[in-house]
Amino acid sequence: xxxxxxxxxxxxxxxxxxxxxxxxxxxxxxxxxxxxxxxxxxxxxxxxxxxxxxxxxxxxxxxxxxxxxxxxxxxxxxxxxxxxxxxxxxxxxxxxxxxxxxxxxxxxxxxxxxxxxxxxxxxxxxxxxxxxxxxxxxxxxxxxxxxxxxxxxxxxxxx
Amino acid sequence: xxxxxxxxxxxxxxxxxxxxxxxxxxxxxxxxxxxxxxxxxxxxxxxxxxxxxxxxxxxxxxxxxxxxxxxxxxxxxxxxxxxxxxxxxxxxxxxxxxxxxxxxxxxxxxxxxxxxxxxxxxxxxxxxxxxxxxxxxxxxxxxxxxxxxxxxxxxxxxx
Amino acid sequence: xxxxxxxxxxxxxxxxxxxxxxxxxxxxxxxxxxxxxxxxxxxxxxxxxxxxxxxxxxxxxxxxxxxxxxxxxxxxxxxxxxxxxxxxxxxxxxxxxxxxxxxxxxxxxxxxxxxxxxxxxxxxxxxxxxxxxxxxxxxxxxxxxxxxxxxxxxxxxxx
Numbered sequence: 204x205x206x207x208x209x210x211x212x213x214x215x216x217x218x219x220x221x222x223x224x225x226x227x228x229x230x231x232x233x234x235x236x237x238x239x240x241x242x243x244x245x246x247x248x249x250x251x252x253x254x255x256x257x258x259x260x261x262x263x264x265x266x267x268x269x270x271x272x273x274x275x276x277x278x279x280x281x282x283x284x285x286x287x288x289x290x291x292x293x294x295x296x297x298x299x300x301x302x303x304x305x306x307x308x309x310x311x312x313x314x315x316x317x318x319x320x321x322x323x324x325x326x327x328x329x330x331x332x333x334x335x336x337x338x339x340x341x342x343x344x345x346x347x348x349x350x351x352x353x354x355x356x357x358x359x360x361x362x
Numbered sequence: 363x364x365x366x367x368x369x370x371x372x373x374x375x376x377x378x379x380x381x382x383x384x385x386x387x388x389x390x391x392x393x394x395x396x397x398x399x400x401x402x403x404x405x406x407x408x409x410x411x412x413x414x415x416x417x418x419x420x421x422x423x424x425x426x427x428x429x430x431x432x433x434x435x436x437x438x439x440x441x442x443x444x445x446x447x448x449x450x451x452x453x454x455x456x457x458x459x460x461x462x463x464x465x466x467x468x469x470x471x472x473x474x475x476x477x478x479x480x481x482x483x484x485x486x487x488x489x490x491x492x493x494x495x496x497x498x499x500x501x502x503x504x505x506x507x508x509x510x511x512x513x514x515x516x517x518x519x520x521x
Numbered sequence: 522x523x524x525x526x527x528x529x530x531x532x533x534x535x536x537x538x539x540x541x542x543x544x545x546x547x548x549x550x551x552x553x554x555x556x557x558x559x560x561x562x563x564x565x566x567x568x569x570x571x572x573x574x575x576x577x578x579x580x581x582x583x584x585x586x587x588x589x590x591x592x593x594x595x596x597x598x599x600x601x602x603x604x605x606x607x608x609x610x611x612x613x614x615x616x617x618x619x620x621x622x623x624x625x626x627x628x629x630x631x632x633x634x635x636x637x638x639x640x641x642x643x644x645x646x647x648x649x650x651x652x653x654x655x656x657x658x659x660x661x662x663x664x665x666x667x668x669x670x671x672x673x674x675x676x677x678x679x680x
Contacts, residue, residue: 214620221679224617228673231610235666238606252599255649281411287446287605288397292390294613295453299383302373331414348394355387361380440570446605447556451549454612458542461532490573507553514546520539 223301237283382460385473396442541619544632555601
């Protein structure tokens, strides 16, 4: 039987799946980058969450003043959490979508818009760009994920 | 070539995998809904986290007062984070479980309880319902995930 | 056509995929454990985030004093969020990596270091151990994930 979906023979040889793997790796790496940016701001702003992180900065009371929040650190952390909230659904729904037999060109369109939107979202959040830059880039990624979910449910629905 | 990996034949034609895809898409969409609810409360309560989000509400000092936390917004955000903490393990362990060859009826039981529990959890959190509504719905989803993990480790264990 | 389940053929019979399934289940379960530890500290420290959670501790004003943050609770929550930020990329990139045809011994090395690093990270965070314990265990898991992402992009790149 040679169904559309069919024969994910060698998943990684399938073009849609390769595209999914590529863009998912990219957005997950982008999300991981947020950890480094947070660390950078914590070190340069000297703003830490854990007492053990401030030991090298001084003893006793003098180190305590570095246990504080910083606007730049908090901004990166909000961007990181927003990534988790949006990239996790893309990763999950995108996987099911890639297995649901979409056209390659359609799939690429979805993956590229999502990845572009999330990269733009990060710049919009960190620079920051005036609204509605961040709002629109968030919405573009959200809409792509909803569109993929619709295809998944249309193809696979089994309640 | 018929390599080891190979022949993921017809994932999406497999009933257990279709059920997994359906319920995973549902709970991920439910989780995504939390973003919209957060946005709704931020706009109606006028409580924002970023200065650039308050620009349209007034200039200078008059806009600053909208940079604040709000009990309703924070409640939705806690519900959203709780979703991440619980739906990510379901998505991951559920995927491995769906590939571990469970009975369809058993798999459906797991997926349905999880999805029902998380929907109930959201209502319990947002209304809010008196405890132990939220606690019990959380525990039901947690127990389902543990049960699936047990099956995965029993089937696939390779340390 | 023989057996519905069957023929996801042998994903779960593939040694690399079995190893992936095992270590992913382990780290996701470890992440789930953070919920129980948070609950334990909330109950023993009497520090809650929701008014409905404090009802059993007293009426009216006397219950309100339990709506507070606690250093131990917040520490566990930071550890939990750090798990989400790091285990989600491992789960996603690791899945693609497992499907990209790595050597079994290389794959096992990656999975074992990651799982060991994250378990160590949890101990380093909760005890807490002096730095750079937590930093190094975080970095080890991070490096493993980057290494797997490199293999995925080398094998699957399709932009």
